[in-house]
Amino acid sequence: MLERGVHILQSFRPTGQPQSLSAIARRTDLPKSTTHRIVEVLAGQGLLERTGEGWVLGRALFELGELVPIKRRLRETALPFMEDLYEATHETVHLAVRDDLDVLYAEKIRGHSGVDMPSRVGGRLPLSSTGVGKTLLAFSPASLVEEVVSRPLRRLTEHSISDPAVLQDELATIRAAGVGYDREEAALGVSCVAAPVLVRGEPVAALSVSVPSGQLQPARLAPAVRTAALALSRALSR
Incomplete structure (x- = not known):
């Protein structure tokens, strides 16, 4: 029953x-x-x-649902940093965590651009097709990466990564740069910049800023996202 x-x-x-x-x-x-x-x-x-x-x-x-730890501790701690990131960019800000082989969206602040996005609070998308998902995956144990690439990679658009070797190369780039990108891989016309939230080296969440693809400016957005993620990491570590 x-x-x-x-x-x-x-x-x-x-x-x-x-x-x-x-x-x-x-x-x-x-x-x-x-x-x-x-x-x-x-x-x-x-x-x-x-x-x-x-x-x-x-x-x-x-x-x-309001009593679930991810909703209370993580969301409540993250909201001030998400609001700062929103004020710096006026674009859509996401907070996400990993759930098995998906990314689960824990919070979202909608930006001014009004672009349609497939994300919603409580919704999930494939790790390999989102900026937050790839960023979480990049800093996860190698065993999880192997599990993801051993299966067919789920595609949401024609830009989604379908080649495991390409995904692994991108994960290495994300680890080196500290930020990851989604270039129309989850939704056409939408791109994002994401950074991991690390606590004692473990990726507990990721923050991202999503923009219309024509407005993606990595030099402006990446430092803002990385700074917010580092600040949230310090707050959660305390």
């Missing part, structure tokens, strides 16, 4: 949009009667709510 309940909650990924009971049953491959019974139990605990458009994730999940 518990496993099926979690499966139902996860069926709302990645958008969290309302779903009908039939849609939930279809996405979870559960009988409709079983789905109905579990949905009613979840609703009774506030984990799901019924709206005019269908079932949605409940407020109890929001309350629990």
Whole structure:
């Protein structure tokens, strides 16, 4: 029952949009009667709510989510540095962490450019197709890099890296420079500069600034992102 309940909650990924009971049953491959019974139990605990458009994730999940350590300690510590970075660039700023072979976005401050981006708080994208993801990967153990390159690299655009050798070369460049780049690899028309947040040498997070590709200015953005990441690293180390 518990496993099926979690499966139902996860069926709302990645958008969290309302779903009908039939849609939930279809996405979870559960009988409709079983789905109905579990949905009613979840609703009774506030984990799901019924709206005019269908079932949605409940407020109890929001309350629990606010208690997750990544949301509290990391986000609360990072926000002042993200705000400083935003004030310096007026572009979209991201805070991200690694979750298995994905990057998970923990916070986002939207910039003035209004460019469409696939990132959202709580959303995830492949490590190899994002600036924050490649930066996290570059400073991770070699065993993780081997695991990533041993599998087909997921592509989000035609600019995403698909050759493991090319990815490994770029990771070496990121380690040497202390910053990484995404040049339309996650979304067409969008580029970013990212830097790792290191605590005792371990990459616990990454910060980035995303801009329209035509406005990518590494000489201006890279020092700002690197400075913010170093300052956050010192704050977390304390």
